[in-house]
């Protein structure tokens with residue numbers, strides 16, 4: 001409920017049906033059940049009267065109200081699942097719905113609490129703009145011209161049985177908020193080709209521009225250059241529209257972050273991916289997220305991020321911790337492929353997460369920084385894992 005705490009005058013939403021909350025408590029026209037100071041109600045009335053001349057069309061107001069209700073509802077559902085990331089900066093209810101002053105933002109709620117939240121707020125705005133330019137119906141048409149989907153999970157399984165080591169998802173990553181620029185002379189196609197030659201089973205391509213200096217153009221350029229490794233579109237997905245967009249740009253798999261998305265979104269988006277033939281890597285960072293994700297029967301591909309995206313702390317023992325006991329058992333029983341993600345630098349690190357139970361690893365920094373990328377891959381595993389080696 002943290003997200004709601006910043007609305008001083010908004011009562012607790014728990015256990016009350018939305019319609020009654022919004023219909024009575026917040027609607028001054030139906031009597032104000034909030035204990036607002038008496039001047040507040042006159043403010044409301046004064047404002048309603050003032051706005052007579054340039055009164056916005058009722059439809060627009062209704063839409064704004066619906067939007068606001070929706071985002072409040074979304075935050076509430078997310079918070080009930082332990083999700084701390086808010087989808088967008090909190091705003092008070094639309095001005096014409098309630099009084100102008102008393103519901104205004106309190107500053108403390110209006111700045112992102114951490115980098116992940118900042119990224120998500122930015123993404124929300126960016127996606128809204130992109131969607132306007134290319135609505136879903138035209139995006140769906142573009143899918144006909146998209147290059148065919150390749151089997152991401154199949155490629156990892158094949159690499160795992162070919163080498164006896166975790167299949168490598170090598171990341172094409174120029175920069176990150178935690179590490180800054182990782183590689184100055186960044187040629188995505190050259191990097192992708194070198195990774196492939198070095199024995200990577202799949203590639204992860206950063207699509208986010210603002211925080212990771214990535215792009216969808218990079219992903220398309222890699223596909224167009226004839227790289228055969230299936231591609232994971234590394235993006236912060238908050239809406240189904242982005243999945244269609246990623247597919248139209250040639251993605252074979254997408255990432256869903258459990259710290260950001262409520263269960264129902266994960267379920268729904270996983271189904272969309274399946275329909276499109278794509279794989280869905282669902283990323284978790286702690287036990288609670290792992291348990292939520294294991295509760296979703298559609299999930300067959302899980303990433304354990306060793307980096308906390310809120311604090312940037314990296315600890316590879318996180319992979320082990322989340323695969324111990326009952327969780328590990330269930331994962332084996334359901335034949336879920338687990339990927340160890342982030343902070344992997346040495347053959348010992350790879351052996352450690354493999355021992356913990358992963359069948360694949362996702363590695364960026366330690367290899368993208370090498371001047372000889374192909375050798376970088378061999379160095380990471382302590383041996384040549386390229387196709388020519390076996």
Ligand SMILES: O=P(O)(O)OC[C@@H](O)[C@@H](O)c1c[nH]c2ccccc12
Pocket residue numbers: 171173234283305341342343344362363364365366
């Ligand atoms: O560069 P590293 O420490 O090897 O990490 C790679 C990858 O795991 C990391 O980039 C990552 C994992 N999950 C993410 C979600 C968003 C952005 C980035 C990531």
